[in-house]
Amino acid sequence: xxxxxxxxxxxxxxxxxxxxxxxSGEIRGGEDEVRTxxxxxxxxxxxxxxxxxxxxxxxxxxxxxxPSCIDAKHIWxxxxxxxxxxxxxxxxxxxxxxxxxxxxxNKLKTYRMMGINRISLGAQSFKDDELQNLGxxxxxxxxxxxxxxxxxxxxxxxxxxxxxxxxxxxxxSYKSTLExxxxxxxxxxxxxxxxxEPGTKFYDIYGDGDKPCGCADSSAELSQAALLPDEDTERDxxxxxxxYLKENGYDQYEISNFSKPGFECDHNIGYWVRxxxxxxxxxxxxxxxxxxxxxxxxxxxxxxxxxxxxxMILGLxxxxxxxxxxxxxxxxxxxxxxYGREIKSLVDQGLLIDDxxxxxxxxxxxxxxxxxxGYFI
Numbered sequence: 001x002x003x004x005x006x007x008x009x010x011x012x013x014x015x016x017x018x019x020x021x022x023x024s025g026e027i028r029g030g031e032d033e034v035r036t037x038x039x040x041x042x043x044x045x046x047x048x049x050x051x052x053x054x055x056x057x058x059x060x061x062x063x064x065x066x067p068s069c070i071d072a073k074h075i076w077x078x079x080x081x082x083x084x085x086x087x088x089x090x091x092x093x094x095x096x097x098x099x100x101x102x103x104x105x106n107k108l109k110t111y112r113m114m115g116i117n118r119i120s121l122g123a124q125s126f127k128d129d130e131l132q133n134l135g136x137x138x139x140x141x142x143x144x145x146x147x148x149x150x151x152x153x154x155x156x157x158x159x160x161x162x163x164x165x166x167x168x169x170x171x172x173s174y175k176s177t178l179e180x181x182x183x184x185x186x187x188x189x190x191x192x193x194x195x196x197e198p199g200t201k202f203y204d205i206y207g208d209g210d211k212p213c214g215c216a217d218s219s220a221e222l223s224q225a226a227l228l229p230d231e232d233t234e235r236d237x238x239x240x241x242x243x244y245l246k247e248n249g250y251d252q253y254e255i256s257n258f259s260k261p262g263f264e265c266d267h268n269i270g271y272w273v274r275x276x277x278x279x280x281x282x283x284x285x286x287x288x289x290x291x292x293x294x295x296x297x298x299x300x301x302x303x304x305x306x307x308x309x310x311x312m313i314l315g316l317x318x319x320x321x322x323x324x325x326x327x328x329x330x331x332x333x334x335x336x337x338x339y340g341r342e343i344k345s346l347v348d349q350g351l352l353i354d355d356x357x358x359x360x361x362x363x364x365x366x367x368x369x370x371x372x373x374g375y376f377i
Contacts, residue, residue, distance in 0.1 A: 004055035004288075005270045006086070008041070008078060009281025010067040014102065018135035018205070019166075021197035023283030023296075024065040031071075037282075038074045042081040044280050049085040051288050052278060057086050059093040059267035066122075068098035072110035079114045093266045095120055095159075100146040101138035108153035118265075119150050119158040121186075125166065126177040133167040133226050135201070147184045157263055159188035164241070165234040166194045167226035174237045175244075182248050187263035191241045192256045193234055235367060254318045255366055272314045274307070304331065308338060312376040317369070321353075321360025335359070342375040 011024045012034065027033055060082060062075060075096065082088070095118040096111060111119075125131050126140045143160075150158050160181045164174055181189055196202050205212050212226060229237070242252055250258040254272065257265065270277060279286045285294040290307060293299040302310075308331055315322035327335045336343065343359060346352035351365035351372045365372050 001087075002055045003058040003089075003270075003275060004052050005267055005275055005277035006057055006060045006082060007267075007277060007279040007281075007284050008060065008062045008067075008082075009065065009279065009284040010062060010070065010075075011037075011065040011282050012069055013064065013066045014069050014099070014137050015135065018133075018201040019194060019196070021200050022065065027069075034070050034074055038077060041078060041281055045078070045081045046085055048278055048280070048286075051286075052086055055087070055276070057082070057088045057092055058275070059270060060088070060095070061267045062096040062116075064097055066099045066102060067096050068102040068107065072107045072114075075116075076110060076114045079116075093118055095265070095267060097122060098146070099136075099138060100142040103146045103149055105149055105153065108149055108155070112153055112155070117155070117157060119155050120161065120190075121146060121150070121158060122161045123181065124161060124163045125169070125173075126180045127169070127173050130166055130168050130173065130177075134163070144184070147186075157187050159190060159265065160184065160186045162189065162191045164191060164193045164237040165229045167228055169229055171229075171233055171236055171240075175240060178241060178244060182245070182250075188257070188259040188265060189245060189250060190257050191238075191245075193238070194228075196228075238367075252319055255369060269318070272318050274310055274314060307331075308333075309376050312339065313373045316359075316361055316365075316373065316376075319360060321358040323358050325357070339376065346372055346375060 009023075012027045013024050015026060016024060029036075060079075062078075067075060079094075094116045096116050097120045099122050108119075121143070122136075123143045124134060124136060126143060128139050131139060147158070147160075162177060162181055178191070194202075196206050196208075206228065241258075245252065245258045249260055251261060251264075252258050253264050254268070257268065259265070269275075274287070276288050277286060278288065279294065282295065285292060285297070290302040291299060292302060308327075311327065311330070312322055322335070324335050327333070331338075343352060343354060346365070347354050351362055351368055353360055353362050353365075361369060361372060
């Protein structure tokens with residue numbers, strides 16, 4: 001039976017972070033607002049069940065927003081609705097994103113009882129001034145306390161999210177954050193660079209520069225030292241991340257993701273290998289067959305060239321890269337007949353490695369990944 005993934009969008013937050021460009025916002029209507037949203041979410045889950053009639057669900061991911069900021073009974077209701085309408089694999093990975101300030105022992109116990117088996121904890125930094133600069137609602141002590149609660153609740157599999165190149169951060173402070181994250185023994189670490197996105201408060205504050213531009217928000221919400229690290233420092237942070245995590249038993253399997261053996265995030269791998277997925281909720285997207293659709297953007301029918309382009313760009317995010325035989329089996333075309341010139345150019349530049357079975361980014365290619373991806377657009 002074919003596999004399909006499910007993503008559930010919970011758009012509510014306690015407070016929107018300064019860098020966030022996701023479709024999310026604070027709860028303003030209390031429990032009534034949450035209940036109304038969950039009612040609509042469950043109706044959507046029921047209405048789309050025919051799209052997965054011949055599929056088994058390999059993973060479920062509750063993302064946001066901050067799913068952990070609402071009462072666990074709402075997550076339970078959604079999970080029960082999914083079970084009633086879809087076939088879930090016995091070993092399915094079921095993840096919920098959480099903010100450290102919003103977790104407690106009872107909530108985690110309820111998550112375990114409903115079958116959630118993976119927690120993704122949005123830590124971002126272990127420095128209180130850096131967390132304040134990001135507009136996070138938690139502090140470093142709350143991260144540590146949350147990890148203790150997660151372990152006490154019986155969750156073996158949990159992820160810690162970290163951010164590089166954030167306001168006020170230097171190499172030494174990031175190094176300390178990374179080392180503290182490892183000391184908490186998560187099975188998975190995601191380490192991303194901050195991107196200043198249009199439409200966010202950070203874009204209003206920084207624009208395209210590396211220091212606050214003097215607007216009213218910057219003085220109220222950022223510390224005096226809130227410069228963005230330069231590109232060389234950011235690159236040093238990334239290289240240190242790869243080296244230090246490898247030394248501590250974490251395999252890098254994707255540009256920004258590292259895990260102990262056997263604890264890779266199956267849900268995210270599904271995106272990178274173009275597994276079909278159904279998204280439920282306000283900001284969720286779906287991919288079924290060659291059609292991508294969402295409530296916000298409508299439907300997009302992908303032709304073969306679109307699909308091959310996504311296979312290359314998403315597949316090259318992973319350390320294993322793109323398998324030549326898998327490409328041929330999927331499209332009935334030799335990868336060199338389609339992208340031979342692009343592959344040769346990137347190999348000549350030292351950005352791609354072409355071995356007998358796979359094509360994948362070199363170490364330098366990871367530094368210039370977006371440039372390399374551009375060859376396959």
